[in-house]
Amino acid sequence: MFAFVNEVPDPFNIWHGNASDYTTNDNDGYMFLVNVQRIDPQIFNYKIDDLHIGRLYEFSAYVANVVRKEKCLSKPNIRFEVRAINESGNVIAKKGTGDVPACYNMSWSKYGIPFETTHSSVVLLMISNDVEGNGNAVAIDDIELRVYSTNDLDDTSTTG
Template identity: 40%
Template structure:
C-alpha cells in the first residue's frame, strides 16, 4: 500500500520592529496570512478545479474520481471510501468549512514535486513564516509513511535556497490528525529591493 498524504498550505507574515523600512507601515503591521490556499469548496466529492485555478504547478497527475493511483492527486471534500486502511469520511483541516476541499496526494515511490507556487510583493528586510498542515490518511496499520521536503527559494535565475525543512515520516493515528509539521522563518534582507517574490516547492 503506497503512503497517502493530505496537505493544506498557509503562509503568514510577521512584523518585527527592527525590520527594514522598504515597505509602508500598512504592509509591515499586518500579521494575518498574506497567502492562503484552501482549495475551495463544493458538494461534489471531487472538485473539477485544477492547479491553475490556485496558481501552482505539480509533477503529479490529477484524478477526478477513484481510484487515486501512485503519483496522482485529487481535490476532495472527504476521504473516499476505497480502502479499509484509509480514514474514510474524514474532512479537511479548516474548522467549520462546510464541504471544503483538501489536497489529497498518493505519494509516488519516486519523489516528485506535488506543489510549486510563487508569492509576489514581499518586503525586503521583513520576516516571514511558511507553514503547512499535513496528515497521513492511513490508519495505524504499520504501512509505509510519507515524508515531505519543503524549500523556499528566491525567484532570481539562480533560485537561491533560503529555507528548507524535512518533515520526516508523517505518523499514523487511529483518527485522522492534522498537524502543523512545517514552520520556516526567513528574511529578505540580503536581496535587492526589486526582488519581491519567492517560490516554494515540496517533494513527497
C-alpha cells in the same frame, strides 16, 4: 495522483475514509489529497511576487497521514522549501516534517518554516522525501504564507 476533496475516500481500504479537512466550522471545505508517486516527488509549487526584502515570513500548512496506523505502510515525509526566483534558484529556507505519523484516527499537525526574504519573488515548495514506499499518501490543508513577527519566534507550535 492528487485531488481536492471534502472528505478522504478509501479506494484501497487502508485510508481514513470519510475524514474531513482541518478547517473548523467549514462543512464544505476542501483539502489537497496526494498519493505521492515515484514519477514526481513535488507536491506543491507556488510563485509569490512583491514580497518585502528583509521581512520575516512563515510558509506553513496542516498535514495529515491518510493511511490508518494498523496498515503499517511507509510514512509521508515532506520538505518545505522557499527558493529565490533567479537563475540558480537559491534555497532561502528549507525544513522537513520528519515522518508524518500514522494514527488510528486521522490527525492534523501544523508544519512550516520561517524565513527572511532576500528576493522579492520566491517559489514555495513542498517536496516528498519518500517516494519509494507504499502508503505515501498525505492530506494538506490551510496552506499559508504570512508575515511572521518576532513575537512568534517563541511559539513552538508554528513549526513541526
